Amino acid sequence: MTPSNIIVIIIALILFLLAFILIKTLLFARKSASNTISFKYGVPRFAQDPQVLAEHLSSVIKIQTISHEDPQEDIKENFETMQALLAKTYPLTHKNLTKELVDGHTMIFTWEGKDASLNPVVFMAHQDVVPADENTLDQWNYPPFSGKIADGFIWGRGTMDIKCQMISVFESVEALLAAKFTPDRTIILTxxxxxxxxxxxxxAVVKHLQQKGVRVEAVIDEGGSVYDGIIPGVKGYVATIGISEKGYLSLKFTVQGTGGHSSTPPKETAIGILTRAITRLENNRFPTDVRMVKPMFQGLGSAASPMMQVAFANLWLFGGIITKILSRKGETDATIRTTTAPTLFHSGVKDNVLPSVAEAVVNFRILPGQSIADVCEFIRFVIKDKRVTFEPMDQKAWEASPLSPVDGDAYRHIASVIGEIWPGVAVAPYIMLGGTDSRNFCEISDCVYRFTPMVVTEEDLNRVHGVNERIGIDEFHQMADTIYRVMVRWSQKDL
Ligand SMILES: [Zn+2]
Structure with missing residues (x-):
């Protein structure tokens, strides 16, 4: 073969490869094309006055419904006060829906639909909030439980997480009842x-529904939002809907030592053995699975940079590079692997006494596709030391949630409403890194979605559980409007 022939063959191969990459990219982009369903509402638009809406949210922010690891520390009167306030603010809801309490103060409302043979839909949020850190109180523009309405915002703990969503659900039901609307299928609020x-x-809610033999058509709970400039390689607003969440596993590792005086130590001590095991876990991270973020970039479509589109369409070629980019930062690394985080370490009582036991807790967040059993097997393989035993901490273990579909009507209705409220915004599914109550519903529903309809900037991310938590008055109105529209769409027979 002459050198010129070789060059021709190489050029042909390169052209073939480029054509293949291009076709894969075009197919990828086409798949991301709009995933919406047109809909005739047949009910009045959500017309609540934004100022009144803001006052309703403000009134519940003022009540400190803080939850504690030890339920004995909860101030029960606060939950009761807030529930009484809700009854006063939403009289139609409380008159027409049945209210039940489970596990103490958890509320379930049932709005009977016209057709009892249809599976119900569930709208969720939570009543509790985290406390405001005493050391940061002077950094708040307005006190965290003031519910102050100022500068175009409602301020305080719970305005973003997640009394906003709870109030949005109540406002939607109240407005629909005022419009004499009756849903085809039963709507459950919890x-x-x-x-x-x-x-x-x-x-407890899921157990309660299971006992009644209820199967749920679709669930919406807190979750992804409309993000502004947060996702790498993507410009402008992007809405993300959580279709799964990572599993959670806190394992307590224990090594029994011999004890005794520190003047005559053995070659290996309990602390030494345990430390080495933890170091091995840190040095041998769980394998990555970049496929988990592919649906997100598929949903983003043309909102993602052309480079990202080409890369995700051709993971067979660029998977390695993407993995490298994503594993650079903790936030993005956590999207492609099960994470390992040592969080507690206890051993010893005195400087000259060998401890008879060393204990550590490591928190793992499990990527969908892996199970708790897989994680434990990996740990045993990495540590390779039978002297190190481990067991899950009480109530601190659950599997990753299954992936809810992105091609079904329930998802498409949410995407459609997002398009109505924020025209032109790309909508993409993603796997949540944190946990929500809705994971429990995967036992009784295949369609569990996590979406909080508000615009969130990078700066806003720090406000959740942080200082100066707030929501814009107009943004809050958009949020309630979104929930209202999803409720009308989901309540119809054809879902
Ligand atoms: Zn929350």
């Missing part, structure tokens, strides 16, 4: 009182 700590409220 608001737990301990999402931020134990989450037993939501578990």
């Amino acid at each position: 608001f737990s009182h301990n999402e931020e700590v134990l989450g037993t409220g939501a578990t």
